[in-house]
Amino acid sequence: MIPDLRLAIHLQSLDQGIAELEREIAALPKHIAEIERQLDQHLRRLEADRSALSGNQKESKKLEGDVQVEEQKISKLRGQMVQAKTNEVYRAFQHEIEFCEKEIRKFEDRILDLMSESEALEKNVRGAEVSLKAEKKQVEREKTDTRDRTALDRKQLAEGQAERDRAVARMSPAAYAAYERIRSKRGGVAVAEVVEGLCTVCHMVLRPQFFQDVRRNEEILYCESCGRMLYYVPPAAAEEAAPGPSVLS
Numbered sequence: 577m578i579p580d581l582r583l584a585i586h587l588q589s590l591d592q593g594i595a596e597l598e599r600e601i602a603a604l605p606k607h608i609a610e611i612e613r614q615l616d617q618h619l620r621r622l623e624a625d626r627s628a629l630s631g632n633q634k635e636s637k638k639l640e641g642d643v644q645v646e647e648q649k650i651s652k653l654r655g656q657m658v659q660a661k662t663n664e665v666y667r668a669f670q671h672e673i674e675f676c677e678k679e680i681r682k683f684e685d686r687i688l689d690l691m692s693e694s695e696a697l698e699k700n701v702r703g704a705e706v707s708l709k710a711e712k713k714q715v716e717r718e719k720t721d722t723r724d725r726t727a728l729d730r731k732q733l734a735e736g737q738a739e740r741d742r743a744v745a746r747m748s749p750a751a752y753a754a755y756e757r758i759r760s761k762r763g764g765v766a767v768a769e770v771v772e773g774l775c776t777v778c779h780m781v782l783r784p785q786f787f788q789d790v791r792r793n794e795e796i797l798y799c800e801s802c803g804r805m806l807y808y809v810p811p812a813a814a815e816e817a818a819p820g821p822s823v824l825s
Contacts, residue, residue: 584807600725635686639683646679791810
């Protein structure tokens, strides 16, 4: 296999590894931002439940005070009622007492509703506090792991780019220019292996004579369908044409 073709194969392997590292480096901060956003949502939900629970307790306390006020009114009215001189005055006191008792029942019903709501809110708050404690630890672990992973990715990226520069320096300018031109137009894939007379990227069958030319690997030939550089790996010499070791693997 001619050096330019071997280098093009190696260069494509490097470029694919570099692209994957760049995608991961770009994705990691987004992942951290997402888990922090979720944590913030859970914190806001907990604060909302705490606020609702506090409001519930304040309302219950106020209603208990309202019940006491109405009970004091009833006690006072009953004391006044025994001094009533006429049936009409007596019935007026009765009506006021009945109204106060009705208000007390209304307050007590609301207190019971609040107690039921309070139980659910307290359960939610307790559960959320436990979950958030674990979630905060998990977020911190993931942030640490992400920082470590990003540092490793950047190190591997720098090594990969340095190795790429060395590979490019060994290629002929014409071969490298062709490689870059095809790569930019073909989704980053400039080189394709031929297997059993077939381009493994565009899946087009090569003409028999053209296939025989490609099999020799003595020059850079291009797929007549997709335009990619073609190479052939003889079954008995697969290791010979395989890409060299890469720092990105």
